[in-house]
Amino acid sequence: MSNVPELFGSLVFNDTVMKARLPKDIYRALQKTIKEGSHLELDVANVVAASMKDWATELGATHFTHWFQPMTGITAEKHDSFISPQGDGTVIMEFSGKELVRGEPDASSFPSGGLRATFEARGYTAWDPTSYAFIKDGTLCVPTAFCSYTGEALDKKTPLLRSMDAISKQALRILKLFGNTAPKRVLTTVGPEQEYFIIDKDVYLQRPDLIYTGRTLVGARPPKGQELEDHYFGALKPQIAAYMHDLDEELWKLGILSKTKHNEVAPAQHELAPIFSTTNIAADHNQLTMELMRKVADRHGLTCLLHEKPFAGINGSGKHNNWSISTDNGQNLLDPGDTPFENAQFLLFLVAVIKAVNKYQDLLRISVASAGNDHRLGANEAPPAIISIFLGEELGGVLDALADGTPYVGVEHVSMEIGATVLPHFPKDTTDRNRTSPFAFTGNKFEFRALGSSQSIAEPNVVLNTAVADILDEFANQLEASTDFIGDLNRLVKATILENRRIIFNGNGYDDAWVIEAEKRGLSNLKTTPEALVKYLTEQNVDLFVRHGVYTHKEIESRHEIYLENYAKTINIEALTLIDLANQKIIPAVNGYLTELAATVAAVSAFGEPTAQKKLGAKVSALANELYTKLSALETALIDVHGIEDSVDAAFAFRERVFTAMAELRIVVDELELTVGSDWWPLPTYGEILYSVI
Ligand code: ADP
Ligand code: MG
Numbered sequence: 001m002s003n004v005p006e007l008f009g010s011l012v013f014n015d016t017v018m019k020a021r022l023p024k025d026i027y028r029a030l031q032k033t034i035k036e037g038s039h040l041e042l043d044v045a046n047v048v049a050a051s052m053k054d055w056a057t058e059l060g061a062t063h064f065t066h067w068f069q070p071m072t073g074i075t076a077e078k079h080d081s082f083i084s085p086q087g088d089g090t091v092i093m094e095f096s097g098k099e100l101v102r103g104e105p106d107a108s109s110f111p112s113g114g115l116r117a118t119f120e121a122r123g124y125t126a127w128d129p130t131s132y133a134f135i136k137d138g139t140l141c142v143p144t145a146f147c148s149y150t151g152e153a154l155d156k157k158t159p160l161l162r163s164m165d166a167i168s169k170q171a172l173r174i175l176k177l178f179g180n181t182a183p184k185r186v187l188t189t190v191g192p193e194q195e196y197f198i199i200d201k202d203v204y205l206q207r208p209d210l211i212y213t214g215r216t217l218v219g220a221r222p223p224k225g226q227e228l229e230d231h232y233f234g235a236l237k238p239q240i241a242a243y244m245h246d247l248d249e250e251l252w253k254l255g256i257l258s259k260t261k262h263n264e265v266a267p268a269q270h271e272l273a274p275i276f277s278t279t280n281i282a283a284d285h286n287q288l289t290m291e292l293m294r295k296v297a298d299r300h301g302l303t304c305l306l307h308e309k310p311f312a313g314i315n316g317s318g319k320h321n322n323w324s325i326s327t328d329n330g331q332n333l334l335d336p337g338d339t340p341f342e343n344a345q346f347l348l349f350l351v352a353v354i355k356a357v358n359k360y361q362d363l364l365r366i367s368v369a370s371a372g373n374d375h376r377l378g379a380n381e382a383p384p385a386i387i388s389i390f391l392g393e394e395l396g397g398v399l400d401a402l403a404d405g406t407p408y409v410g411v412e413h414v415s416m417e418i419g420a421t422v423l424p425h426f427p428k429d430t431t432d433r434n435r436t437s438p439f440a441f442t443g444n445k446f447e448f449r450a451l452g453s454s455q456s457i458a459e460p461n462v463v464l465n466t467a468v469a470d471i472l473d474e475f476a477n478q479l480e481a482s483t484d485f486i487g488d489l490n491r492l493v494k495a496t497i498l499e500n501r502r503i504i505f506n507g508n509g510y511d512d513a514w515v516i517e518a519e520k521r522g523l524s525n526l527k528t529t530p531e532a533l534v535k536y537l538t539e540q541n542v543d544l545f546v547r548h549g550v551y552t553h554k555e556i557e558s559r560h561e562i563y564l565e566n567y568a569k570t571i572n573i574e575a576l577t578l579i580d581l582a583n584q585k586i587i588p589a590v591n592g593y594l595t596e597l598a599a600t601v602a603a604v605s606a607f608g609e610p611t612a613q614k615k616l617g618a619k620v621s622a623l624a625n626e627l628y629t630k631l632s633a634l635e636t637a638l639i640d641v642h643g644i645e646d647s648v649d650a651a652f653a654f655r656e657r658v659f660t661a662m663a664e665l666r667i668v669v670d671e672l673e674l675t676v677g678s679d680w681w682p683l684p685t686y687g688e689i690l691y692s693v694i
Contacts, residue, residue, distance in 0.1 A: 045097030053095035113558030156458035163465035183327035191276030200692035214307035309375030317453035373452035378527035390437030436509035
């Protein structure tokens with residue numbers, strides 16, 4: 001085992017490196033930019049760039065890249081070497097402040113959702129100095145935001161940074177009301193728990209559906225799935241342990257705080273959780289984590305599947321977005337604290353989150369909507385598509401007592417008076433029992449559990465930050481004008497609880513009764529991506545983003561277009577892959593098996609009536625006919641849908657016609673898989689995939 005403290009961050013141009021390598025005045029100027037967002041002068045940038053280049057080349061780097069997060073959902077990089085010709089046939093290694101601060105990649109091949117049509121194709125990347133530069137595969141990577149030439153965001157990071165500014169601004173106003181003036185900035189923090197599957201690479205390479213779509217489009221249930229619950233927290237298999245060990249080392253080198261690893265519920269499923277960090281850094285690190293999960297797996301002869309639902313009938317993968325708000329001097333604003341004063345401040349932030357989640361529940365749902373995640377949300381798997389908040393009995397009881405003016409039975413105090421009463425102590429482990437809630441309070445943070453495993457954590461956090469900023473803004477407006485702060489605070493908290501109670505639900509989120517109850521409460525139940533996206537451009541949502549400077553009207557429209565397109569393209573690729581699989585692999589295999597059966601029937605006739613063989617042949621033949629019928633139906637549906645111009649209509653048609661036709665075809669294929677002899681079946685089965693790693 002290598003020396004972890006020494007290994008940790010060894011490929012990162014972090015604070016220690018900066019302190020050691022930068023002249024004092026330069027270091028101070030850069031710190032000011034990092035901490036306060038002040039403008040960085042070019043002469044400072046020049047010194048920083050030269051120092052970064054020296055450091056990187058000493059570690060073997062030859063290239064640099066602006067590393068950014070376009071709307072593809074993954075990261076992008078374009079490598080330039082440091083070489084600079086000297087005119088005498090030699091080169092030196094150079095990296096200028098200008099190259100560090102700004103890049104100009106051609107934006108024309110990244111999704112822009114129509115922004116490109118109105119603006120120039122050129123885009124630029126701008127250094128995000130709050131996220132450290134790092135070395136990956138011999139290249140110095142500079143984390144950046146990516147915008148069009150006219151400043152429109154073309155990526156996931158720009159709005160995330162804007163949303164962090166928005167919540168910081170509003171939270172500081174609230175803190176000031178409590179006399180809390182020390183913090184200069186308020187940050188949101190995120191710890192994303194990441195689920196994934198690991199399978200054998202050879203098996204993976206035999207499944208075109210996994211290769212093209214990330215999930216199995218066909219496959220009958222294996223005799224053993226997850227019913228014995230023997231995988232969760234089970235001992236790690238040696239190959240998996242070796243993989244995780246290697247992965248941890250790679251992550252640590254990049255300064256990623258990989259902390260927890262364990263087996264998940266489904267066979268071949270695992271989880272990695274880091275220690276939380278500031279949201280934009282958490283987003284960068286989660287992208288790197290997903291990339292390294294794949295890369296390191298490949299090195300081990302394994303394949304990492306990050307799709308939300310690689311296998312039907314087996315648990316899918318998600319991401320738990322643990323989220324909190326904290327001051328730059330380390331005070332967690334969602335920690336109840338010990339004094340009436342801390343409690344009062346906590347309660348105000350708490351009810352702000354409750355109101356934000358209630359008011360902007362559709363946006364939260366939209367922020368996790370994707371073709372992949374549709375297999376989980378609203379499909380009887382963790383968590384439901386209905387957004388609700390779990391507070392736990394204790395905290396729920398306190399809020400009830402506050403709102404209704406009734407005594408809280410958990411403590412001696414007769415009535416709960418904000419600013420005067422100390423909250424009861426909430427034991428942390430009793431707050432986290434409900435695993436079915438999409439949005440749960442877990443002691444000193446909220447856990448948004450509806451994220452898909454493959455998605456960037458940027459969007460859900462943009463929504464969370466902005467929605468909460470909006471309510472804090474509203475609260476600050478009311479309280480700043482108050483002449484009776486404690487009285488008005490009490491009234492505001494009570495009113496907010498009463499008005500937003502419908503979003504709080506401590507019961508079982510998978511229960512059918514909840515769906516009915518939620519409808520009665522007027523909560524949204526947006527089961528699929530097209531249904532969710534219809535709500536994206538409502539006046540309330542657009543106004544929210546525009547008001548807080550997170551998206552312009554044009555930007556949000558372009559995002560809507562990109563999400564619709566992504567959805568349609570994903571289903572389209574799946575349909576084409578399934579059609580190919582059926583034509584190229586399954587039909588020939590079935591025909592081969594039928595030919596063999598016919599020969600067997602003739603051979604067996606020598607001994608008597610071949611009843612069994614004929615029955616089997618008739619069954620397979622009937623299924624083959626059914627297969628042709630369903631396949632033609634899918635092909636027809638696809639042709640029809642391709643004729644639809646409007647992107648909203650197309651998304652719905654992909655869902656209602658193509659997706660449905662795929663599901664119907666699959667039923668027949670899976671039946672055939674269980675009927676046709678394994679020597680003839682052209683694809684590794686679920687059993688062979690899920691138990692491929694020993
Ligand atoms: P559990 O495993 O029960 O869900 P943990 O306390 O282990 O809960 O935390 C899970 C994740 O939440 C970890 O990634 C952790 O770093 C993160 N987390 C803890 N505190 C915070 C916080 N204040 N802000 C954001 N994330 C946090
Ligand atoms: Mg958790």
